[in-house]
Amino acid sequence: MRAIWKGAIAFGLVNVPVKVYSATEDHDISLHQVHNADGGRIRYQRRCEVCSQVIDYSDIEKAYEEDGRTVILAKDELKAIPAENSHEIEVVQFVPSEQLEPMMFEKSYYLEPDSKSPKAYVLLRRALEDTDRVAIVQFALREKTRLGALRIKDDVLVLQSLLWPDEVREANFPSLEADVRISAQERDMSAALVESMAADFDPASFTDDYQVQLRQLIEAKLEQGESLDTEETFGVEAGEGGKGEVIDLMEALKRSLDRKRGGSDAAGGSSGKDSGDEAGSDDEGAAKPARERSTAAKSTAAAAEESTGTAGKSSAAKSTGTKAGTAKTGTAKSSGTKTAATKSAAAKSGTAKSAVAKAADKPAAKTTAAKATGTRARKPA
Known part of the structure; x- marks a missing residue:
């Protein structure tokens, strides 16, 4: 330095x-101006308005104008x-x-x-x-x-x-004087969103995306010339960005929370749960392989019963009898028991209604669950 x-x-x-x-x-990429027709460099000249001559920098002084009068201030005078x-x-x-x-x-x-x-x-x-x-x-x-x-x-x-x-302007915006009502639910959800994004500030974890993409554009232009396709280079249409649907504030908060929770669950190897899901949801049994179809229903029922500590047999077989992607309800039917809990679980699951209803009517529920597992458990949760 x-x-x-x-x-x-x-x-x-x-x-x-x-x-x-x-x-x-400053590490920004330096760009200059050119004539778009022939690529000629555009340069600025210090031209005097009185004599029309181009003036050397050494012959330029500073001046102040007030009420039509101009006061020229020489360099030596300013230094004094x-x-x-x-x-x-x-x-x-x-x-x-x-x-x-x-x-x-x-x-x-x-x-x-x-x-x-x-x-x-x-x-x-x-x-x-x-x-x-x-x-x-x-x-x-x-x-x-x-x-x-x-x-x-x-x-x-x-x-x-x-x-x-006096160099800092005063912020005076009439729009802020309006009476704005914020509900307790909105405040709670915004606080939850803040908490989900809380972290210690690490400047090294951030990058100047514009400069990175500008360098990418320059290198692509050098390689491809005028045949450059910006959509192919960046993966989006030129000028695209910042567009989005206008949604309700509460809906925006809810989606943001769901996205953050889903991201953290995925990082931890678990399936992301939406904020509106029931507290007892569990998709553990939905990803069982088809080669152990009959055993899967039993083990899933046992796992559900152990995790809840209640008569949770009604929440195991439904998980195996439904698609892996729709197993958020996490309730499953027991292998041979027809109870009120089974009917309630079947009613709550819109995607697995038919499979659970058949299993409830037939005494051989184990067979129905096994079939469903064999046909629908191809996709892991």
Whole structure:
């Protein structure tokens, strides 16, 4: 890195010489403008409106216009402003970090000790650590007096330039003054959605998708030339994105929760349950292989009875007698018992109604369940 400025932090009567380095850099792909007909580079010229000549940068000065009068300010005159000549970062206050409005943060700079002994630098850093505060400073950089915050990052002092208060616009939106009613259910579901997406922030886990896809487009263009098909390159139609159906707020929350829950269940190797499913749902028996058809109904019934701790025999065979993809109800019929629980389970399952009804009417329920397993258990849950 190359230092862009040298100065000193004035910490009371303590002077801390420092070098200033830009802490951030731009990695965006650089593009320039061309004429679309022949690819010729488009360049801008500094042309004077009075004499129509192209002017060298060294002959350009700055000016201010007011009420029809123009005041030309030469470079030497601008450099004569006292604040511009100051190379001092003056500490004016020490404040709690939570009092700083993030919207005021502008650009960040690293400060390196610029003396043979970094003792004063380390002393200021320790003072900030011990008091758990941020130093508010004033300094001049690039023809502008600036406000800044001095804080610590990885044992290095960081100077963050701040916007002046009058540079932050006031948010005044009449639409927010409307009386909006939020139901308790909406608040509960939104809180549940937030909780399902809660995580520790890791910047390294995010990527600049636009720059990645721009690089992909450039490489495809270099390889294919004008025959480039953007739909084939990106897998979507050009300009597509951001389109979606307009749905109710509650429905959007519900779908979002279902999607998050389904994703986490899939990652854990279990079948995702919708938020509206019954508490006793279990699709464990739906994926049994067809080669153990009669044994599958028995083992599934036993597993269901053991997991619920009740007379859950009525919830095992239904799972084997229905499709794997429709086994969310998780109730199954016992192998030979005709009870009220069996009828209730059969009524609740819209997809397995016929199979369960046949098993309830015939005494040989084991045979019916086995047939259903053999014909429908081809797809695992």
